[in-house]
Amino acid sequence: xxxxxxxxxxxVAPGQxxxxxxxxxxxxxxxxxxxQQKAGQAPVLVIYYDTxxxxxxxxxxxxxxxxDTATLTISRVEAGDEAxxxxxxxxxxxxxxxxxxxxxxxxL
Amino acid sequence: QVQLVQSGAEVKKPGSSVxxxxxxxxxxxxxxxxxxxxxxxxxxxxxMGEIIPMFxxxxxxxxxxxxxxxxxxxxxxxxxxxxxxxxxxxxxVYFCAAIRLASHPNGYFDIWGRxxxxxxxx
Numbered sequence: 001x002x003x004x005x006x007x008x009x010x011x012v013a014p015g016q017x018x019x020x021x022x023x024x025x026x027x028x029x030x031x032x033x034x035x036q037q038k039a040g041q042a043p044v045l046v047i048y049y050d051t052x053x054x055x056x057x058x059x060x061x062x063x064x065x066x067x068d069t070a071t072l073t074i075s076r077v078e079a080g081d082e083a084x085x086x087x088x089x090x091x092x093x094x095x096x097x098x099x100x101x102x103x104x105x106x107x108l
Numbered sequence: 109q110v111q112l113v114q115s116g117a118e119v120k121k122p123g124s125s126v127x128x129x130x131x132x133x134x135x136x137x138x139x140x141x142x143x144x145x146x147x148x149x150x151x152x153x154x155x156m157g158e159i160i161p162m163f164x165x166x167x168x169x170x171x172x173x174x175x176x177x178x179x180x181x182x183x184x185x186x187x188x189x190x191x192x193x194x195x196x197x198x199x200x201v202y203f204c205a206a207i208r209l210a211s212h213p214n215g216y217f218d219i220w221g222r223x224x225x226x227x228x229x230x
Binding site for chain 2: 037084086099100101
């Protein structure tokens with residue numbers, strides 16, 4: 001089955017840029033979606049189809065996807081961005097939805 | 109905007125079954141596929157399976173194929189997830205989540221329920 005690997009944690013100072021990567025074999029050929037999950041809450045979509053941002057999500061959130069790596073970038077990080085972030089794709093070989101292992105973003 | 113309302117927390121014995129519901133509020137499931145995603149304590153998100161109520165078709169993740177059953181009652185706009193032969197490792201929060209049929213299957217989960225905690229303990 002398709003596997004996507006994320007770094008377990010990323011620490012960033014307020015105002016700096018956080019980059020969260022999602023590695024997978026030829027992930028650039030897939031549509032990648034990103035979710036933010038704060039403690040005790042359901043996930044919230046922050047990026048869809050690699051680069052699109054849902055209504056209400058700040059422009060500070062952006063995405064890219066190429067080769068074997070998809071990236072979620074959070075610019076001008078704020079304390080409220082502290083959360084777990086997950087990438088997600090649909091694996092056409094198994095007809096399964098797959099989530100990445102998740103990255104915990106800590107704002108210093 | 110459709111909201112997903114899930115049933116309350118459950119405590120179950122090992123070997124028993126649990127049935128969790130997910131009801132569409134403010135609309136229907138007619139234009140969505142509904143998936144179940146679980147999250148064990150301190151761990152990540154795990155997709156379990158989905159149903160497309162409009163077509164009555166469902167699919168399950170290989171990890172759960174023999175134990176999970178996902179059904180839908182269109183008359184009440186409710187989807188159910190039945191998990192049998194429960195083990196302590198099934199202790200988790202179970203979420204329902206929706207993908208619009210227009211973007212299925214490569215689409216995104218843009219509506220989530222709040223989650224249902226299922227605790228399996230003797």
